[in-house]
Amino acid sequence: MxxxxxxxxxxxxxxxxxxxxxxxxxxxxxxxxxxxxxxxxxxxxxxxxxxxxxxxxxxxxxxxxxxxxxxxxxxxxxxxxxxxxxxxxxxxxxxxxxxxxxxxxxxxxxxxxxxxxxxxxxxxxxxxxxxxxxxxxxxxxxxxxxxxxxxxxxxxxxxxxxxxxxxxxxxxxxxxxxxxxxxxxxxxxxxxxxxxxxxxxxxxxxxxxxxxxxxxxxxxxxxxxxxxxQQFHPTCLYDPEGPAFLISEAVRGEGGVLRDTQGRRFMPDYDERGELAPRDIVARAIQAEMQRAGSQYVALDITHLPAKTIEHHFPTIVAHCRTRGIDIRHEPIPVVPAAHYSxxxxxxxxxxxxxxxxxxxxxxxxxxxxxxxxxxxxxxxxxxxxxxxxxxxxxRHDHDRPLDCECPATSLDEWAPMPPDGEANALLERLRDVMSEHAAIVRSDAGLMTAQDQLKALKRDGDRLNERYRPTVATRRLGHALTVATALVEAALQRRESRGLHYNRDHPPIQT
Ligand SMILES: Cc1cc2nc3c(=O)[nH]c(=O)nc-3n(C[C@H](O)[C@H](O)[C@H](O)COP(=O)(O)OP(=O)(O)OC[C@H]3O[C@@H](n4cnc5c(N)ncnc54)[C@H](O)[C@@H]3O)c2cc1C
Structure with a gap:
């Protein structure tokens, strides 16, 4: 070392x-x-x-x-x-x-x-x-x-x-x-x-x-x-074959309208602020509309603005969508909610x-x-x-501490040679599936408990990789992800209410 x-x-x-x-x-x-x-x-x-x-x-x-x-x-x-x-x-x-x-x-x-x-x-x-x-x-x-x-x-x-x-x-x-x-x-x-x-x-x-x-x-x-x-951004480009790409909220700020697959504007049914309601409300509304229609996405429509205005305000979005075959100046953008901010x-x-x-x-x-x-x-x-x-x-003021850290030294010889990263990456993908299924936009007590059990099983496999083999970035990332996912699910279970970004259908918000 x-x-x-x-x-x-x-x-x-x-x-x-x-x-x-x-x-x-x-x-x-x-x-x-x-x-x-x-x-x-x-x-x-x-x-x-x-x-x-x-x-x-x-x-x-x-x-x-x-x-x-x-x-x-x-x-x-x-x-x-x-x-x-x-x-x-x-x-x-x-x-x-x-x-x-x-x-x-x-x-x-x-x-x-x-x-x-x-x-x-x-x-x-x-x-x-x-x-x-x-x-x-x-x-x-x-x-x-x-x-x-x-x-x-x-x-x-x-x-x-x-x-x-x-x-x-x-x-x-x-x-x-x-x-x-x-x-x-x-x-x-x-x-x-x-x-x-x-x-x-x-x-x-x-x-x-x-x-x-x-x-x-x-x-x-x-x-x-x-x-x-955990915040989910309501409008990520729906592009199963392409890289993740956000459609900025500024598109709605400049008058973009959300429509279902039949072209009906739906946000006013959910909130009087329409498309500019807080993100959690917009994300849940989109998810509800997708479930209702059995669709993979909804549409974000900015075509009422002049093409030049769209190009001026959103050059990156115009350019990216064009590479994916969508001309946002003339057609609506397919969007889905995606994990965005912690x-x-x-x-x-x-x-x-x-x-x-x-x-x-x-x-x-x-x-x-x-x-x-x-x-x-x-x-x-x-x-x-x-x-x-x-x-x-x-x-600025704190700089006279000696650099004599007593943290024990670690030797790589203590571990077996590195495993291929494939196993750690596959476990991380399974963790993501568990979290997306049970601890995402709409949660339930039973779903969160299922997530807890499934994360425990994944942790046994993750611990085996981390304890036995030489550390790699992939195995350590998996270990860290398991720690935080487990803590997140625990925190969600402890919150016996729906509030802000945490929505649990077993504890609906109190209507005032
Ligand atoms: C698509 C998108 C659009 C957004 N738009 C806005 C917006 O318009 N306005 C707004 O206010 N916020 C926006 N946000 C949120 C905002 O961008 C982030 O909250 C903010 O950039 C976080 O910055 P950060 O410096 O904390 O971390 P990051 O920018 O996430 O940087 C983390 C850094 O840590 C490094 N790192 C991580 N782990 C390790 C490690 N183990 N060892 C060494 N290095 C490590 C990474 O390489 C990286 O350099 C957006 C987020 C996304 C994803």
Whole structure:
């Protein structure tokens, strides 16, 4: 096993990890692990934009209120206020970094950049870079990080475990692309590893995390909170042969209408806000319509807008759909709901600190209390930015801890040679089937108990792989996914009500 020493080790280079690295590097030496071989994560796929109070007619109070309503009574109001109040400065920082947000070119523009509207927001407050905001932010920040003399980017390491001694977290164990083990000793360790949407079969990004960071933190004793609140995006392109591709909520924000396979607009039957109702309501309505009609998808129709407007606002969606044989300017888009965002995760304070000393969690891996039972659209990139910046503030002052981690060394000789990854990958696919069948958009007590039993059986097979054989990224990912899936199902069983994203037909919501 090779060893290396790091001042601050950031695991994950999405928007959260990159922001922290850039904000901290003037005070501390930063190592950023960002595997390139296998593009896990969500940031580069974010389309819609980032919510913040930017327009002169908008108010912090209104953004707070909309977020609390979406969170269905379970947000931590302190976290909501903190995020919303720090939002405008975070956007100013991104503009300063050079992110090419779409400008508002109209003569009476109230704000220099175009602001769009998404579900749950009472006004236009989403700043965006056309319909590829995540890509624009990641590319800009990554170029800055690459050029920064105090940020060391490491591309070939996948973390499989965190290390701890009596003083708390002291780094991580990782595997390189050849399967060699490395111990990365660190004064402070930050998880920025993304969410757990990869626990499901249909997802809105091609290769989302499966809760690896959450499982690694839990192994050190960190609390995982709100795991039952898994968001499903209502509108992923229905494309059984193609890669996962999201049809941004901004399409509905700009007037897109949902129709059943007969062409009937159905959302007004479910909610007076129609297509701009919160995502959980739209996702359940789509699922109900699909079940009623026995169809694999519903249609999202934007054809009432001029072709030029569609091309201007949604160039990425137009281009992707065209490659799949769909011209969205002239025909409706077939869509289905897919796993999209994990509201729960590692419990943290407003500075990103977890319960474990010297271990921080930021971005989708964390549960800050901002989202409560349901995330409002475009609040998550905002959370990545605000909490990365506050974690940077907290970490600035904390740099005199000796690098003498007592975490026991591990030797690969203790294990039998690596098994082929096929078995671990097949077990992960079975886990995804179990979760999609029994712990997805509409749940029941019996279904959740079935999931519990099936996950136990899968865990026996997963444990056998993990205990007997040399670790691989695939076997460890499976182990982490099993830990988080089991905890999610447990949390769902414990919640004896339907609330926000958690809908259990045995405990229907109380009608008021
Ligand atoms: C299709 C799509 C569209 C979205 N649109 C929006 C939007 O418009 N607005 C909005 O606010 N939010 C949106 N979201 C949500 C938002 O993109 C995510 O919540 C956010 O990008 C999460 O960023 P992150 O930095 O926490 O993690 P990620 O971007 O998921 O990055 C995780 C990083 O961790 C690394 N990693 C993971 N595990 C390991 C490991 N074991 N070892 C080493 N590295 C590891 C990965 O390689 C990656 O670099 C969207 C999500 C999707 C999927």
């Amino acid at each position: 090779t060893e290396s020493e790091h001042d601050v080790l950031i695991i994950g280079g999405g928007v959260a990890g990159l922001t922290l690295a850039l904000e901290l590097a003037d005070r501390r030496c930063v190592t950023l692990l960002r595997p390139t071989r296998d593009e896990i994560g969500a940031s580069a796929w974010a389309q819609g934009g980032i919510a913040a109070v930017l327009a002169p007619q908008d108010t912090l109070e209104a953004h707070v209120r909309d977020t609390l309503v979406a969170g269905d009574g379970l947000c931590d109001e302190r976290a909501v206020r903190f995020t919303v109040e720090h939002g405008p400065a975070a956007i100013a920082w991104l503009i300063d970094q050079g992110v090419p947000f779409t400008r508002d070119t109209s003569t009476d523009a109230p704000y220099p950049y175009h602001l769009t509207r998404e579900g749950g927001h009472g006004t236009r407050r989403i700043i965006h870079a056309a319909d590829a905001t995540g890509r624009a932010v990641v590319d800009t920040l990554l170029a800055r990080a690459n050029a920064h003399p105090r940020i060391r980017l490491i591309a070939d390491q996948q973390v499989i475990e965190l290390c701890a001694d009596r003083q708390g977290c002291c780094g991580a164990l990782s595997l390189d692309t050849e399967g060699r083990l490395q111990r990365l000793r660190a004064r402070d360790t930050v998880l920025a590893t993304g969410g757990a949407s990869g626990l499901y079969r249909h997802t809105t990004s091609p290769n989302p995390a499966c809760g690896e960071g959450m499982a690694m933190a839990a192994a050190l004793g960190a609390r995982l909170v709100d795991l039952e609140f 509201c729960g995760g590692v419990a943290t304070g407003l500075d990103g600190a977890s319960d474990i000393a010297h271990l921080y969690a930021i971005g989708e891996v964390a549960r800050t209390g901002l989202h409560g039972a349901n995330r409002m659209a475009s609040n998550s990139l905002l959370e990545c930015l605000v909490f990365a910046r506050s974690a940077a503030e907290a970490l």
